[in-house]
Structures are given as C-alpha cells and as structure tokens.
Amino acid sequence: MYASVFKNITSEDLKAMIRALLLPLIAMSIFLGVWSASAAQVQTSLGQLPGPADVYKQASNLYDEHIAERDKEAAFYARQEERNAKKLEANADAEIKVRSYTGKATFFDQIITSLITVFTGFMIASLIAIPIGIVTGLSNGLYQAINPIVQLLKPVSPLAWLPIVTMIVSAVYVTDDPMFSKSYVTSAITVTLCCMWPTLINTAVGVSTMDKDLNNVSKVLRLGWLTNIYKIVLPSSMPMIFTGLRLSLSIGWMVLIAAEMLAQNPGLGKFVWDEFQNGSSNSLGRIIVAVIAIGLIGFMLDRTMLLLQRRFSWDKTAVLR
Numbered sequence: 001m002y003a004s005v006f007k008n009i010t011s012e013d014l015k016a017m018i019r020a021l022l023l024p025l026i027a028m029s030i031f032l033g034v035w036s037a038s039a040a041q042v043q044t045s046l047g048q049l050p051g052p053a054d055v056y057k058q059a060s061n062l063y064d065e066h067i068a069e070r071d072k073e074a075a076f077y078a079r080q081e082e083r084n085a086k087k088l089e090a091n092a093d094a095e096i097k098v099r100s101y102t103g104k105a106t107f108f109d110q111i112i113t114s115l116i117t118v119f120t121g122f123m124i125a126s127l128i129a130i131p132i133g134i135v136t137g138l139s140n141g142l143y144q145a146i147n148p149i150v151q152l153l154k155p156v157s158p159l160a161w162l163p164i165v166t167m168i169v170s171a172v173y174v175t176d177d178p179m180f181s182k183s184y185v186t187s188a189i190t191v192t193l194c195c196m197w198p199t200l201i202n203t204a205v206g207v208s209t210m211d212k213d214l215n216n217v218s219k220v221l222r223l224g225w226l227t228n229i230y231k232i233v234l235p236s237s238m239p240m241i242f243t244g245l246r247l248s249l250s251i252g253w254m255v256l257i258a259a260e261m262l263a264q265n266p267g268l269g270k271f272v273w274d275e276f277q278n279g280s281s282n283s284l285g286r287i288i289v290a291v292i293a294i295g296l297i298g299f300m301l302d303r304t305m306l307l308l309q310r311r312f313s314w315d316k317t318a319v320l321r
C-alpha cells in the first residue's frame with residue numbers, strides 16, 4: 001500500500017513538499033539566529049534582551065506555575081469537600097458553605113479570558129454588521145446614505161473609543177449583582193465597535209456586486225424577501241462575507257490587547273501590562289512569551305476562519321490562499 005502511494009508522487013510533488021517544509025525551516029533558523037545574536041547586544045532597563053533560550057525558559061516557568069495553581073485549586077476543593085462531609089456526618093441538617101477558588105489567574109487562564117472576550121465582541125459585531133451589510137447592499141440609496149458614516153467611524157482607534165465606552169458602561173451598567181464585570185463589558189464593546197466595519201463593508205460589497213442573473217432567477221421564481229436572502233443573496237455573497245469576518249476577527253484580536261491593558265480586564269493585555277509594571281529580571285522574557293502567544297493565537301484564529309469559509313462557502317480554494 002505504501003509503495004503505491006509513493007509511486008504516485010511525482011518529482012514536482014516532491015519538490016513542492018520540500019519547498020513547503022524546507023523554506024519555512026530555513027527562514028525560522030535564520031530568524032532565531034539573528035534574534036539570539038542581536039539580543040546579546042541589547043541592554044534594557046530590565047536587563048539584557050532575552051534570547052530564544054531565555055524565552056523558552058520563561059514559557060516553561062509559566063506552564064509550571066499553571067500546573068502548580070491547578071494543584072492548589074484541586075487541594076482547596078478537596079479540603080472544602082472533606083470539611084463539608086464531616087459537618088454533614090455530624091449533623092445531617094448542618095448548613096454547609098461552598099466557596100469558589102479565588103487564586104491567582106495563570107498565563108493560560110488569561111489566554112482563555114482573552115479568547116472569550118474577543119469572541120463576545122466579534123459575535124456581537126457580526127450579528128450587527130451582516131444584516132446591515134445585506135440591507136445596504138440591496139439598496140443603492142441606503143448604501144450611499146450609510147457609507148459616509150462607516151468611513152467616518154472605521155478609522156477611529158480603540159484608544160479613542162475606550163474612554164467613551166468606559167463612561168457609558170459605568171453609567172448604564174449599574175447593578176449590585178453584575179453577571180459580568182464592567183472591565184469585561186467595556187473590552188467586549190470596544191472590540192465590537194472596532195471590528196464590525198470590515199464585515200459590514202465586505203457584506204455590502206458582496207451583495208451589491210452579486211450576479212444580476214441571480215436576481216432575475218429570484219424574480220422568475222417569485223421568491224419572498226426572506227427566501228431570496230436565504231437562497232440567493234447569502235450563498236452568492238458568502239466569500240466576501242467571510243473575507244470581512246476574517247478581517248474583523250484579526251482586528252478584534254489586536255484591539256483586545258490594547259483594550260485589556262487600559263481597561264485592566266484580565267487577559268493577555270493585562271498580563272503584558274502587569275509584567276511591564278512588575279519590572280523584574282524575568283518580566284521581559286515573559287512579555288515576549290505573551291507576544292509570541294498573541295501572534296500564534298491570531299494565526300490560528302485566521303486559519304480557523306479559512307476552514308469555516310471552505311466548509312460553508314462555495315469558494316473551496318479559500319484555504320489555499
């Protein structure tokens with residue numbers, strides 16, 4: 001079986017595989033070599049710039065801290081369960097207390113927090129942008145009316161939105177028992193405001209440039225408005241919609257880090273800021289670990305959107321681009 005598989009591989013296929021594996025490996029080796037050599041020459045206020053080996057060591061330390069914190073959490077709940085069991089054994093009607101573990105959030109906990117926040121903002125932005133994009137794409141007059149507003153708000157930095165959002169959330173989101181922290185709500189809304197525009201614009205363009213023959217088919221079949229949207233408009237404009245979603249998610253992920261820094265919402269942004277404020281000899285290495293994690297997660301989010309586009313769109317070549 002294996003012989004037949006290798007027999008079907010041509011020399012061109014073999015060259016393509018070598019290029020796909022060898023060229024990135026060479027580039028990465030050069031990058032690590034330049035980084036290692038350059039780091040030794042740079043002195044900062046926190047000490048020498050960490051090289052690849054130092055950064056790897058800090059990544060291992062962060063993982064060890066995560067495991068240690070999870071062990072503490074497990075021990076906390078075990079002691080609590082044992083204590084409550086003894087109370088109930090002595091008195092079946094005894095009132096027991098169940099407390100949540102309030103230990104320090106680890107680096108990996110903050111990654112999860114950032115992902116939850118960015119997906120919240122991204123989903124809200126998508127639910128707003130896609131319907132508006134479809135409606136404006138179907139109406140030239142509405143497109144011309146809304147376009148100046150979009151072009152005005154699209155370039156606004158998250159640093160400009162954040163103070164406004166913070167004040168509005170503080171004034172409106174007032175409750176004695178909040179379901180979500182104000183910093184989380186502030187970060188999610190800031191992400192929403194900054195990442196909705198690419199999806200809105202690409203959706204509107206995709207709908208407005210739809211093949212006219214498809215509109216004629218809809219008229220011939222006398223499809224209702226909603227049926228036309230579901231059967232004709234959405235499938236034909238799906239590649240453009242996914243292009244907008246990819247751009248929005250990438251922008252949202254970048255915006256989130258700045259928002260978390262300023263709003264002090266737990267997450268990777270706050271982790272970077274806390275390490276910068278900490279100023280220890282290990283802080284710079286831990287910050288670089290966070291930067292690498294931010295880049296890797298951003299890359300994986302983009303690949304995920306490409307796979308979803310390939311799954312739900314007729315454009316099956318999207319993953320290859």
